Amino acid sequence: xxxxxxxxxxxxxxxxxxxxxxxxxxxxxxxxxxxxxxxxxxxxxxxxxxxxxxxxxxxxxxxxxxxxxxxxxxxxxxxxxxxxxxxxxxxxxxxxxxxxxxxxxxxxxxxxxxxxxxxxxxxxxxxxxxxxxxxxxxxxxxxxxxxxxxxxxxxxxxxxxxxxxxxxxxxxxxxxxxxxxxxxxxxxxxxxxxxxxxxxxxxxxxxxxxxxxxxxxxxxxxxxxxxxxxxxxxxxxxxxxxxxxxxxxxxxxxxxxxxxxxxxxxxxxxxxxxxxxxxxxxxxxxxxxxxxxxxxxxxxxx
Amino acid sequence: xxxxxxxxxxxxxxxxxxxxxxxxxxxxxxxxxxxxxxxxxxxxxxxxxxxxxxxxxxxxxxxxxxxxxxxxxxxxxxxxxxxxxxxxxxxxxxxxxxxxxxxxxxxxxxxxxxxxxxxxxxxxxxxxxxxxxxxxxxxxxxxxxxxxxxxxxxxxxxxxxxxxxxxxxxxxxxxxxxxxxxxxxxxxxxxxxxxxxxxxxxxxxxxxxxxxxxxxxxxxxxxxxxxxxxxxxxxxxxxxxxxxxxxxxxxxxxxxxxxxxxxxxxxxxxxxxxxxxxxxxxxxxxxxxxxxxxxxxxxxxxxxxxxxxxxx
Amino acid sequence: xxxxxxxxxxxxxxxxxxxxxxxxxxxxxxxxxxxxxxxxxxxxxxxxxxxxxxxxxxxxxxxxxxxxxxxxxxxxxxxxxxxxxxxxxxxxxxxxxxxxxxxxxxxxxxxxxxxxxxxxxxxxxxxxxxxxxxxxxxxxxxxxxxxxxxxxxxxxxxxxxxxxxxxxxxxxxxxxxxxxxxxxxxxxxxxxxxxxxxxxxxxxxxxxxxxxxxxxxxxxxxxxxxxxxxxxxxxxxxxxxxxxxxxxxxxxxxxxxxxxxxxxxxxxxxxxxxxxxxxxxxxxxxxxxxxxxxxxxxxxxxxxxxxxxxxxxxxxxxxxxxxxxxxxxxxxxxxxx
Numbered sequence: 030x031x032x033x034x035x036x037x038x039x040x041x042x043x044x045x046x047x048x049x050x051x052x053x054x055x056x057x058x059x060x061x062x063x064x065x066x067x068x069x070x071x072x073x074x075x076x077x078x079x080x081x082x083x084x085x086x087x088x089x090x091x092x093x094x095x096x097x098x099x100x101x102x103x104x105x106x107x108x109x110x111x112x113x114x115x116x117x118x119x120x121x122x123x124x125x126x127x128x129x130x131x132x133x134x135x136x137x138x139x140x141x142x143x144x145x146x147x148x149x150x151x152x153x154x155x156x157x158x159x160x161x162x163x164x165x166x167x168x169x170x171x172x173x174x175x176x177x178x179x180x181x182x183x184x185x186x187x188x189x190x191x192x193x194x195x196x197x198x199x200x201x202x203x204x205x206x207x208x209x210x211x212x213x214x215x216x217x218x219x220x221x222x223x224x225x226x227x228x229x230x231x232x233x234x235x236x237x238x239x240x241x242x243x244x245x246x247x248x249x250x251x252x253x254x255x256x257x258x259x260x261x262x263x264x265x266x267x268x269x270x271x272x273x274x275x276x277x278x279x280x281x282x283x284x285x286x287x288x289x290x291x292x293x294x295x296x297x298x299x300x301x302x303x304x305x306x307x308x309x310x311x312x313x314x315x316x317x318x319x320x321x322x323x324x325x326x327x328x329x330x331x
Numbered sequence: 332x333x334x335x336x337x338x339x340x341x342x343x344x345x346x347x348x349x350x351x352x353x354x355x356x357x358x359x360x361x362x363x364x365x366x367x368x369x370x371x372x373x374x375x376x377x378x379x380x381x382x383x384x385x386x387x388x389x390x391x392x393x394x395x396x397x398x399x400x401x402x403x404x405x406x407x408x409x410x411x412x413x414x415x416x417x418x419x420x421x422x423x424x425x426x427x428x429x430x431x432x433x434x435x436x437x438x439x440x441x442x443x444x445x446x447x448x449x450x451x452x453x454x455x456x457x458x459x460x461x462x463x464x465x466x467x468x469x470x471x472x473x474x475x476x477x478x479x480x481x482x483x484x485x486x487x488x489x490x491x492x493x494x495x496x497x498x499x500x501x502x503x504x505x506x507x508x509x510x511x512x513x514x515x516x517x518x519x520x521x522x523x524x525x526x527x528x529x530x531x532x533x534x535x536x537x538x539x540x541x542x543x544x545x546x547x548x549x550x551x552x553x554x555x556x557x558x559x560x561x562x563x564x565x566x567x568x569x570x571x572x573x574x575x576x577x578x579x580x581x582x583x584x585x586x587x588x589x590x591x592x593x594x595x596x597x598x599x600x601x602x603x604x605x606x607x608x609x610x611x612x613x614x615x616x617x618x619x620x621x622x623x624x625x626x627x628x629x630x631x632x633x634x635x636x637x638x639x640x641x642x643x
Numbered sequence: 644x645x646x647x648x649x650x651x652x653x654x655x656x657x658x659x660x661x662x663x664x665x666x667x668x669x670x671x672x673x674x675x676x677x678x679x680x681x682x683x684x685x686x687x688x689x690x691x692x693x694x695x696x697x698x699x700x701x702x703x704x705x706x707x708x709x710x711x712x713x714x715x716x717x718x719x720x721x722x723x724x725x726x727x728x729x730x731x732x733x734x735x736x737x738x739x740x741x742x743x744x745x746x747x748x749x750x751x752x753x754x755x756x757x758x759x760x761x762x763x764x765x766x767x768x769x770x771x772x773x774x775x776x777x778x779x780x781x782x783x784x785x786x787x788x789x790x791x792x793x794x795x796x797x798x799x800x801x802x803x804x805x806x807x808x809x810x811x812x813x814x815x816x817x818x819x820x821x822x823x824x825x826x827x828x829x830x831x832x833x834x835x836x837x838x839x840x841x842x843x844x845x846x847x848x849x850x851x852x853x854x855x856x857x858x859x860x861x862x863x864x865x866x867x868x869x870x871x872x873x874x875x876x877x878x879x880x881x882x883x884x885x886x887x888x889x890x891x892x893x894x895x896x897x898x899x900x901x902x903x904x905x906x907x908x909x910x911x912x913x914x915x916x917x918x919x920x921x922x923x924x925x926x927x928x929x930x931x932x933x934x935x936x937x938x939x940x941x942x943x944x945x946x947x948x949x950x951x952x953x954x955x956x957x958x959x960x961x962x963x964x965x966x967x968x969x970x971x972x973x974x975x976x977x978x979x980x
Contacts, residue, residue, distance in 0.1 A: 066468075171349030174620075175613040176575050183354055183609045186597045187361045259472070266474055267579050271594045286477055290583070293480060294488045301484070304477030312472035456706075534747035537702055541742075542762040542811070543734035556752050 060324040067320020073313035077306075081129035088123035095119070095278050103296045113298035115289060121298060124280035125306045131281045132310070135196065136261040140254050142200040147207025148250065152238055154208065155215030166212070169205045177202035181264055185273040195274050199264050203257050210253055214246035248325040255318035259311040266307050282307050339621050348400070350613045355396050358606045365412065365602055403610070409603035413596070418607045422589055429581070429588030433573040435504050436512030441566050444516045445555075448523025448562075452531060453550050463520060470517025479510035479583040507584040511577055515569035522565045526558035533557070567623025574619065575612035648716075649678040649851050650699070650819060655713035657694050657703060657875075664923040668694040670875035670930075672713075673949070678818065681845060681852035683862030683883075685898075686872035689919050692855045693743070695872075696821045699853075700734050718818070736766040739812035741822040745804035745829075749796040755807045756782065756792030759814055766815045781810040785840060802833035806840065813844055819851045826861065838864055859898065863887060868955070871895050874920055874930040881956035891958040893935045929961060939967045 061067050080087065088094060098118030106113045112121040154165040172180070184198035218224060219242070227237055266283030268274035275281035277288060282303040289299030366382045367374060383389050387398060402408070408418035447467070451460045486492045486506060494503045530536060531554045539553040540546075581590035589608055596604035657669040669691040676682050686692050697703045698710055699722065715722045717738065722730065739762075742748040750758060756778050763781075764774035779789045785806040796804055805825060812820055822841065826834040842865055845852055854865055862869050863883060870880040871892065879892040890896045897915035917934035920926050926933055932942040942961055950963045961967055 167345070168349070171346055171353065174346050174350050174617045175353070175609070176572055176616055178578065179575060179609055179612055182578060182593070182597070183357050183605070186605055187357045187359075189362060263474055267476065270476055270579055271582060272598065283474075286480065290480065293484050297484045297488075300477070300480045304474060304481065307474050307477060308469070308472050311474075312468060315468065315472055532704070534742055534744060535750040538740075538742060538748045538808075538811075539750065540702055541700055541734055541740040543731040543736055543765055544761075545731065553750050557750065 064320040070313040070316025093123045112302045128280045128282045139199040143203035147204040148211045151208035151211030155212040172205045252322045259314035408607040412601045413599045425589045435508035440512040440515035444519030448520040451524045452527035467517040467520040476579040482506045526561045530554045530557045571616040571619040575616040650676040651716040653714040656711045659707045666922045681866045683866035683869040684855045690872045691875040735762045736815045738819045739817040741825045743824040785810040823855045878959045885956040
């Protein structure tokens with residue numbers, strides 16, 4: 030990936046980067062596969078996503094996840110309820126598995142929004158005039174001056190707790206890092222020869238952005254996105270824990286912790302297992318993110 | 332140097348204005364009538380009209396924003412809807428508790444983090460290294476409020492070594508500080524390790540070894556000192572997070588700081604307190620980051636020289 | 644040549660091991676140095692010169708470096724088997740080292756004076772104040788005014804930094820100084836100053852010097868003896884006169900030929916053809932055979948041994964063992980035989 034291909038001014042220039050990209054992907058995958066921790070992260074994440082996808086086949090939402098069962102209250106882990114039951118007699122394993130259906134799609138959506146919006150802002154900033162760049166980056170500095178969780182709390186507190194507001198809050202809080210990353214990579218490649226060459230053959234700005242700049246800034250964006258999804262999972266859980274996120278009875282991990290808090294003296298399992306689910310998800314994303322960073326930029330690896 | 336600090340402080344002003352504008356705009360979106368909230372049971376249409384006028388809520392957005400800022404600069408952050416007390420008094424009463432907790436957590440994180448990271452780097456690829464790397468990985472992946480709950484289950488409810496939620500003396504500080512500091516600890520451990528691995532490979536460390544220094548002295552005096560800048564940066568940033576982002580952990584331990592105040596205010600829809608707290612926390616976060624910036628200079632003569640050069 | 648041997652390296656082998664390959668950096672190297680003598684170790688980049696010097700003080704980075712076999716006798720003690728404490732007592736005190744790049748070999752966060760005082764305080768039983776006093780004297784000795792004691796490395800030029808490194812290396816009056824390309828990173832004019840300084844100090848302090856360089860001119864200026872290194876082995880060694888007047892090994896001959904002279908007009912430089920062999924995959928037999936103009940089949944199979952050709956002049960080449968005789972260099976070869 031260190032070889033810069035300078036396209037000649039004919040059709041071949043379109044073909045070479047394609048080929049290069051493909052072999053690049055293969056070599057990234059090869060490097061990633063060598064990294065045991067990253068593979069472990071990928072396996073855990075795949076497992077979590079698969080169980081979320083087949084959650085309905087494993088546990089029925091209405092009868093197991095939502096329906097209260099006074100007779101089975103606060104049961105410790107057993108053969109019937111592997112991870113025990115909560116204060117309303119619901120199976121904790123079932124709620125954790127269904128909880129993944131809540132947290133993971135929200136986390137991915139928020140970061141997808143943040144990546145697109147942040148990426149566009151960053152691309153405009155890096156590609157635009159000095160003045161535009163200055164204004165945009167000062168605004169981003171202001172957003173970065175507010176810790177993400179605090180900004181999310183403020184937004185949800187103002188707009189009221191709902192799924193839509195949660196999405197908005199976490200997306201906005203995650204925009205600045207993407208804007209900065211994309212801007213930085215745009216600035217570093219906008220003066221490279223292949224951009225000049227593209228301009229010389231008459232490609233317009235939009236074409237240059239989509240055809241050259243975006244593919245070239247993909248690597249740091251993907252790494253950042255992986256790590257931000259982990260952060261997003263944490264923020265969803267934290268907001269739900271203080272009552273600003275997903276509302277009960279929906280099985281959200283943070284909300285489960287909040288519900289079980291009063292019972293920790295007699296029923297440790299209510300709080301222990303949802304937290305482990307959060308931790309495993311974040312851990313797997315962190316491992317994968319670190320692995321991707323090393324695989325995408327082997328120079329950085331020690 | 333002073334000039335540099337002054338200039339950085341001057342740059343704070345637009346950032347803080349921007350932050351306050353964003354936060355004020357967000358709060359302005361709050362549905363519901365704050366006057367109703369404020370009056371509560373004393374609600375009458377006349378009182379409502381009078382109060383609206385008194386609070387200046389009939390004025391346009393930008394006027395309200397400017398007057399809020401004008402008052403805030405003079406230390407007047409308004410009146411709490413729920414307690415009818417000045418917001419600043421409410422916050423100042425709680426702030427020392429948050430400060431104590433954040434400092435305790437930071438000290439725990441820095442001391443343990445630097446020790447773990449240093450041993451890890453010095454004994455790279457040893458069992459200790461793998462263990463501390465793995466622990467750090469778990470540490471950054473754990474939600475701190477969950478870790479706090481686990482600490483309560485084990486050390487307060489189970490073993491009874493520490494109180495779980497009562498607020499008394501140093502003993503009650505231990506669990507919240509550990510719960511709050513563990514994320515930072517993990518981050519500082521990782522940063523120390525990677526920064527030290529970088530400096531250990533430098534030529535001047537080889538020079539130090541060639542002098543015949545003991546290995547621990549080579550690591551601590553020559554390598555660690557040079558590895559400190561990123562460690563300080565990350566510690567400073569962590570302090571900013573500990574003091575401003577520690578909203579949830581205070582709730583878990585019923586710690587009477589400004590984080591818990593924020594959660595309570597959100598539940599009571601006490602907008603003046605929420606607004607002021609977010610503003611103050613963001614302000615502190617920014618100021619601490621600036622402080623971190625300035626601290627570099629004391630650790631690296633090259634940066635110190637740059638500051639001096641700027642004065643001319 | 645009856646003086647005692649100060650340093651004797653026997654069969655030293657050093658490898659760098661990474662996940663996918665092994666770099667054979669030094670291969671059964673033999674070298675000796677008498678006290679008060681200065682030896683130039685000459686070779687191309689990658690020949691293993693620095694690794695040899697680092698091995699003496701066991702400063703080869705491990706991982707990936709590993710000293711796999713050999714002995715390094717210093718005043719009769721094998722440094723490779725020495726205890727850590729003994730080794731630390733040797734480092735900086737009996738044997739000191741001057742590194743290639745003065746820009747990076749000083750610690751940026753301590754004043755230059757304190758960095759010199761550190762080594763004095765460590766090895767000479769004296770107070771901190773005395774160490775500082777002596778460090779200031781050392782600065783003067785290498786031509787830096789005392790009052791720059793408290794300045795930091797970034798305030799010095801490259802040549803000045805190298806003077807500081809030299810002051811540090813002579814501070815404890817070592818028996819042996821290992822100088823790893825001390826002038827490579829410096830400007831030509833500064834190079835001359837630094838070399839002169841080292842020459843003066845060597846005479847003044849009567850220390851031995853192992854000077855690593857790829858510059859034969861520097862060797863002629865400073866050294867008594869010279870060893871030519873190729874692919875981790877010494878291929879030729881002798882006094883400066885012996886080797887410079889009558890180079891024997893085809894590699895050495897090539898090295899001298901590649902230096903342009905002022906006497907004759909040449910259109911092109913005459914480099915040795917080919918590249919240094921890949922140190923992960925060294926050639927069989929004589930390691931120089933792929934580039935040797937006199938290469939014969941026997942060279943690909945047989946490893947040459949050290950052959951004494953005259954006086955202290957030793958060559959590692961099958962020609963001089965009489966295993967083959969290419970006529971064109973025989974007249975050169977037979978100067979004493």
